[in-house]
Amino acid sequence: MIAFLVFLIIILLLGGAIWWPILAGMLGITNITDKASAVHQITQLIERYDISLNEIDTALQTPANSILDNRSRGDILRTLLAYLGGIFILAGISTYIGMFWDSIGTTMRILTTLGVGYSLLMMLLLALHKATLPRFVLPLTLAAATMMTGGWFVLIHELYPLGDNEQVAALSVFALMVLHQWGVFFKYRPTSMLFTGLFFSYGFLSLSLDLLEVPSDYIAIVLGTSIFLIGSALEKTSHRVLAEPALLIGTCWLNGGLFERVMMLTSINWASLVIGLCIIFTAYGMQRSGRYQRLIVLGYLFGSIMAYSGLFDLLQNTAIELVYLAIAAMGLYVCVALQSRILLLTTVVAMLGFIVYFSEQHFANAIGWPATLVLIGIAFLGIGAIAIKLKQRI
The missing domain is CATH 1.10.287 (Helix Hairpins)
Known part of the structure; x- marks a missing residue:
C-alpha cells in the first residue's frame, strides 16, 4: 500500500490544477451536466418548496437587482450597525465575565449570565411580537439559549457548590430550557426556536435514558x-x-x-460492512425520492468506504480474497446504474487498492504481472469502446 500512496502523491503533484476540477466532478458536487438534468433539478425544487407557476412567472418578470434596489442604504446601514452593536455588547459581557469572574460575588455571577440570558429572551420576544425585525430572531435565539443555559448551570453551582451529580444538574437545566423553547415556539412559531427546542428535548431524553441505565x-x-x-x-x-x-x-x-x-x-468488520450497506440503502432511498442531493453524496461516500473496508478485512488472507475484486467489479455496474460519481470514485479506489495489495503479496518479484495488468486494462477499454458503438447502432 505504501507504493500506491506514493503513486497517488505523485499524480496529485504532477496534475496540479488540472486534477482538482476532475476530482470535484467525480465527487458529484453537482449532477447538472445537461439540459435534462437542469430541468429535473428545477422540478425537484418546485415540488420541495411548493412553488406555483404564477410565482415563477412573477420571478422571471422581476429584474434580478430589484430586490436589492428595494432596500435603501439606510436599511442596510441600520442592519449593519445593529449586528455590530450586538457583537460588541456580547464581547464586552464575555470580557467582563472572564476578567472579574473570580473577584465578583455569587449575585453578580448569576446576573451576568442568567440575567443577561433573560434580557436577551425579552428582546427576542419583543422582536417576535412586533414582527418587524425578522433578521434578529436567529441570533437572539442562539444568544439567549446559550446565556440562559450557562446561567442556570452557574446558579446551580453557586447554590449547591458541593454537589457532584452533574447528570441531574444537566437534566434539570435541559428540562427548564425545554419549557422555555417550546413555550415561545407554540406562541410565535419561529423556526430557530424549533431548532433549539428539539436540541434541548433530545438532550433531556438522552440524559433521562442514560440515568435509567438504558x-x-x-x-x-x-x-x-x-x-x-x-x-x-x-x-x-x-x-x-x-x-x-x-x-x-x-x-x-x-x-x-x-x-x-x-x-x-459479531465483530467490527461485520459491523462496518453491514452498517455501510445500510447507509448506502438510505442514500438510495433518498435518490429514488429525488431529494437532498448532498445527503445522497455523503451517504454513498461514507457507506461505500465502510462497506469496502469491512469486506476487505473479512476476506483478507483467506482462500477467497479474490471475491473482493469480483464484488468491487459488480459495484461498477451499480455505479453506472445509479449514476453516482462518488460511488464510482470509491469503487475504483477499492479496486486499485486491492490490485496493488494483491500484487505486493503474491507477485512482488514477477516482471510479467504489471504487463499482464496493462493488457487486461487495454482489453477492457476495447470492450467498452465496442459496447458503446453497438449501443449507438442499436
Missing part, C-alpha cells in the same frame, strides 16, 4: 430513528429548512447505535 446503543437507535422521522415530517411544513439537518443527524445517530450493537454481537 444501553447507549439502544438510546442512539431509538432517538436516531425518532429524529429521522421528525425530519421526514418537517419536509411538509414551513420549517422544512430543518429537515435536511434532522435527517443527517438521525441517520448518523441511528447507524452509530446499530454499528455498536452489531459490533458487540
Whole structure:
C-alpha cells in the first residue's frame, strides 16, 4: 500500500490544477451536466418548496437587482450597525465575565449570565411580537439559549457548590430550557426556536435514558430513528429548512447505535460492512425520492468506504480474497446504474487498492504481472469502446 500512496502523491503533484476540477466532478458536487438534468433539478425544487407557476412567472418578470434596489442604504446601514452593536455588547459581557469572574460575588455571577440570558429572551420576544425585525430572531435565539443555559448551570453551582451529580444538574437545566423553547415556539412559531427546542428535548431524553441505565446503543437507535422521522415530517411544513439537518443527524445517530450493537454481537468488520450497506440503502432511498442531493453524496461516500473496508478485512488472507475484486467489479455496474460519481470514485479506489495489495503479496518479484495488468486494462477499454458503438447502432 505504501507504493500506491506514493503513486497517488505523485499524480496529485504532477496534475496540479488540472486534477482538482476532475476530482470535484467525480465527487458529484453537482449532477447538472445537461439540459435534462437542469430541468429535473428545477422540478425537484418546485415540488420541495411548493412553488406555483404564477410565482415563477412573477420571478422571471422581476429584474434580478430589484430586490436589492428595494432596500435603501439606510436599511442596510441600520442592519449593519445593529449586528455590530450586538457583537460588541456580547464581547464586552464575555470580557467582563472572564476578567472579574473570580473577584465578583455569587449575585453578580448569576446576573451576568442568567440575567443577561433573560434580557436577551425579552428582546427576542419583543422582536417576535412586533414582527418587524425578522433578521434578529436567529441570533437572539442562539444568544439567549446559550446565556440562559450557562446561567442556570452557574446558579446551580453557586447554590449547591458541593454537589457532584452533574447528570441531574444537566437534566434539570435541559428540562427548564425545554419549557422555555417550546413555550415561545407554540406562541410565535419561529423556526430557530424549533431548532433549539428539539436540541434541548433530545438532550433531556438522552440524559433521562442514560440515568435509567438504558444501553447507549439502544438510546442512539431509538432517538436516531425518532429524529429521522421528525425530519421526514418537517419536509411538509414551513420549517422544512430543518429537515435536511434532522435527517443527517438521525441517520448518523441511528447507524452509530446499530454499528455498536452489531459490533458487540459479531465483530467490527461485520459491523462496518453491514452498517455501510445500510447507509448506502438510505442514500438510495433518498435518490429514488429525488431529494437532498448532498445527503445522497455523503451517504454513498461514507457507506461505500465502510462497506469496502469491512469486506476487505473479512476476506483478507483467506482462500477467497479474490471475491473482493469480483464484488468491487459488480459495484461498477451499480455505479453506472445509479449514476453516482462518488460511488464510482470509491469503487475504483477499492479496486486499485486491492490490485496493488494483491500484487505486493503474491507477485512482488514477477516482471510479467504489471504487463499482464496493462493488457487486461487495454482489453477492457476495447470492450467498452465496442459496447458503446453497438449501443449507438442499436
